[in-house]
Amino acid sequence: MKIVDARVIVSSPGRNYVTLVIEAEDGVIGLGDATLNGRELAVASYLRDHVCPLLVGRDARRIEDTWQYLYRGAYWRRGPVTMTAIAAVDVALWDIKGKIAGLPVYELLGGAARDGVMVYCHASGSTLDDLSADFQGRMDQGYLAIRAQAAIPGLMKTYGIAPTDGQIYEPASGNVPQQDTWETSTYLDFAPQVMAHLRREFGYVVHLLHDVHHRLTPIEAARLGGALEPYRMFWIEDPTPAEDQSAFRLIRQHTTTPIAVGEVFNSIWDCQQLITERLIDYIRTSVSHTGGITHLRRVFALADLYGVRSGSHGAGDLSPIAMAAALHVDLSIPNFGIQEYMGHRDPAGELFSSSYAFRDGYMHPGNQPGLGVSFDEEAAAKFPYEPKYLPVNRRRDGSMHDW
Numbered sequence: 329m330k331i332v333d334a335r336v337i338v339s340s341p342g343r344n345y346v347t348l349v350i351e352a353e354d355g356v357i358g359l360g361d362a363t364l365n366g367r368e369l370a371v372a373s374y375l376r377d378h379v380c381p382l383l384v385g386r387d388a389r390r391i392e393d394t395w396q397y398l399y400r401g402a403y404w405r406r407g408p409v410t411m412t413a414i415a416a417v418d419v420a421l422w423d424i425k426g427k428i429a430g431l432p433v434y435e436l437l438g439g440a441a442r443d444g445v446m447v448y449c450h451a452s453g454s455t456l457d458d459l460s461a462d463f464q465g466r467m468d469q470g471y472l473a474i475r476a477q478a479a480i481p482g483l484m485k486t487y488g489i490a491p492t493d494g495q496i497y498e499p500a501s502g503n504v505p506q507q508d509t510w511e512t513s514t515y516l517d518f519a520p521q522v523m524a525h526l527r528r529e530f531g532y533v534v535h536l537l538h539d540v541h542h543r544l545t546p547i548e549a550a551r552l553g554g555a556l557e558p559y560r561m562f563w564i565e566d567p568t569p570a571e572d573q574s575a576f577r578l579i580r581q582h583t584t585t586p587i588a589v590g591e592v593f594n595s596i597w598d599c600q601q602l603i604t605e606r607l608i609d610y611i612r613t614s615v616s617h618t619g620g621i622t623h624l625r626r627v628f629a630l631a632d633l634y635g636v637r638s639g640s641h642g643a644g645d646l647s648p649i650a651m652a653a654a655l656h657v658d659l660s661i662p663n664f665g666i667q668e669y670m671g672h673r674d675p676a677g678e679l680f681s682s683s684y685a686f687r688d689g690y691m692h693p694g695n696q697p698g699l700g701v702s703f704d705e706e707a708a709a710k711f712p713y714e715p716k717y718l719p720v721n722r723r724r725d726g727s728m729h730d731w
């Protein structure tokens with residue numbers, strides 16, 4: 329079954345999404361998510377200019393060969409742009425394979441290894457009382473695991489705080505990124521108070537998670553992990569910028585708070601040391617930034633050998649296509665840990681419809697053939713690309729800090 333067309337649609341229903349549509353003979357359509365937040369057009373060009381022309385005429389069934397062709401054939405391997413582009417092709421081909429077989433993708437991956445996929449949502453607040461209200465609302469919705477972030481007193485902006493509607497916290501900021509301020513000492517004193525507050529108010533009935541978003545040095549992260557031990561965190565996420573994988577040895581030596589890393593990783597090589605030296609507990613690589621279903625499964629298989637579980641990134645900048653693909657993988661692997669689920673805000677629902685569903689803390693990808701997601705190209709045309717960037721961070725003295 330040959331590929332007859334491959335096209336890229338960049339749309340902005342509230343936030344930017346890059347969607348790859350692969351059309352095979354007999355009108356079978358496969359969808360892939362190629363969204364790279366703040367660098368959307370780079371992936372769109374990579375696909376349009378360098379990948380789509382190579383796809384037309386190829387056999388849509390040969391997923392592994394196409395993956396290897398795009399990865400080994402590029403010479404300049406890896407990196408977020410390349411691996412997001414390859415991921416979109418890979419996911420679209422799995423979608424096509426499922427549709428040809430008349431089976432949901434998870435059946436092609438070995439079938440369901442569990443009945444549902446435990447997801448975590450976000451709760452945040454500008455004050456601890458606001459956070460409590462949001463947290464309570466999430467518990468009422470049935471979530472069993474909640475990521476908690478609270479505004480740091482004295483700082484103008486804090487990562488992870490939703491403005492009003494509880495869904496999107498990364499501001500869309502036109503042609504120039506918004507600038508935030510960071511002060512480590514204030515954060516390190518405040519974060520344990522937040523978790524103490526939540527445990528006091530809600531006890532230990534739900535799993536509690538927290539995203540440090542790459543802000544600390546290894547010894548600062550070690551101190552935070554130790555300070556949070558009484559609150560029995562499910563994990564702290566991205567405590568330090570993870571390019572320096574050996575830094576996690578130091579964190580490990582000081583705390584039993586579980587550590588999750590990997591949302592900015594793009595390949596198995598980025599996480600190899602963290603996994604094989606058991607320096608982390610959860611690997612958070614995502615289907616759309618780590619080479620698609622084919623490569624993500626390889627990462628999780630390596631992690632399984634070392635007792636590391638999955639915990640894939642699932643923020644709102646990953647489109648419903650990526651969310652569906654993640655759920656098919658999550659349902660089928662032995663070492664699933666948890667899946668992030670932030671949801672998508674309208675008008676994204678005018679473009680994407682999906683068969684996945686949430687109930688009592690768990691999600692299921694549904695049983696439609698393929699991924700179970702459809703994409704309305706005409707509706708997408710009504711929401712053209714808008715420049716939007718993630719913020720940047722500066723310390724109080726004006727020097728740049730990781731965001």
Ligand code: KDG
Nearest residue numbers: 365539541591642643645668
């Ligand atoms: O595009 C970047 C966001 O997806 C990221 O900032 C969200 O850290 C994030 C998370 O854990 O959801």
Ligand code: MG
Nearest residue numbers: 539565566591
């Ligand atoms: Mg994160």
